[in-house]
Amino acid sequence: MATAEAAAPTLVVSGLQAWYGESHVLHGVDFEVRPGEVVTLLGRNGAGKTTTLKAIMGIVGKRSGSVVFAGRETVGLSSDRIARLGMAICPEERAIFASLSVRENLLLPPRVAPGGLTLERIFALFPNLAERLASGGGKLSGGEQQMLAIARILRTGARFLMLDEPTEGLAPVIIRQIGQTIAELKRDGFTILLVEQNFRFAATVSDRYYVMEHGRIGIGFGNSDLDANNMEKLHVRLGV
Template sequence: MSDARTPGGDPLLSVDGLCTNYGKIRILRDVSLTVGEGEVVALLGLNGAGKTTTMRSILGLTPPRAGSIRYAGQDVTGWPAYKIARLGVGYVPEGRRMFKDLSVLENLQLAENGRSGSWTIARVFDHLPKLAELRARKAGRLSGGEQEMLAIGRALVSNPRLLLVDEPSQGLAPLIVEDVYRILGELKQTGVAILIVEQNALLALKISNRAYVLDSGRIVHAGPAAELAADRDRIRTLMGLEVAAR
């Protein structure tokens, strides 16, 4: 299956030969992946595989030691995070991270960065009506699922062309996780490209076009999401029985 590409022929995001260290410890080893325009891609792996480090390297939060990162035709390797964000890369971090003493509405207002686009606060409320109901509530008083929705909404009001979502199921009850993935599936229909980092393989594969599996800092599998989802034995081999059985 070929990668989805921009009108110019290149993937929206292209990571090639990425190597990233924390201090003297090598975390990522020759990681390569692509995300096409409007495509949803899952980056799967167990805890400690290097998934979050991959995302942080793409975002400019943890600069790579080697390799290249191209976004929308530009080489952004080593760029600071704020410049990458201004190009239209949104981030939903693991653990949500928000201003807990501010209301839902105030968190969204702070996240607006002046980048033109169709994702206004009103549109976010249309897609996430629960947030509209909670607009006056302080973020610190939201449930885990409500905080995840706020984190997604906060990323959307920056009008991203590419949305990076880190462990959206982390710490959430199964019913809430399904709701979060329903929202991500709906976002797919709006044309936003999404890279999802996740341990819960089957949920991520349901909404993804393609998937990569990361193990000990290396890509050990790349291919269509539907093919991997249909091969439970392959998932067991790549990620372990517990994850595959969910």
């Protein structure tokens, strides 16, 4: 099992603000992800979770504050330079190229660092992809597209992964497979920042959680805090 010391660098987010045009979406977000953790951002729709991932990656219209990754301040860097520090994002919309085959989708992203997973390792994680290698991306099921979207970033060599709603709309059997994959990646030393509406799923893979409310972090807690009283308060905050 990989240890925290051998895992990806810590991410520290401080006072992060972000805008889409004139719309001010993030209002001073503060949190950290420690090496080797799976950390989940929870919150209602519109709370700012996806925008937080995009702001960390530098793909919002405007941002300010501080995002320190691998010991380096990244606010002010372009998204491609941030990626080359070893960070990757798997977007909610998956962004699969429908006209390209599974193989072509996998081989398309450039490597940003040594140590990207081989196709053989990826097929061990996602056997469905090996069976659909020549199929067009647009002919895959939703679950297969999600597997491909995750697999694609694993080839890049990034060790810090941001996964945006990876279980949304998927069948329970696929959700379990995604959970098993996240657990394996953690054992292999990856650090993962997860955005997830499905708290029941998040609780099976995560070490710690932050609840976002109105573009800010409301509360943060770990698995040891999940007693009945706190669970009831969490359900009220999440509206579930």
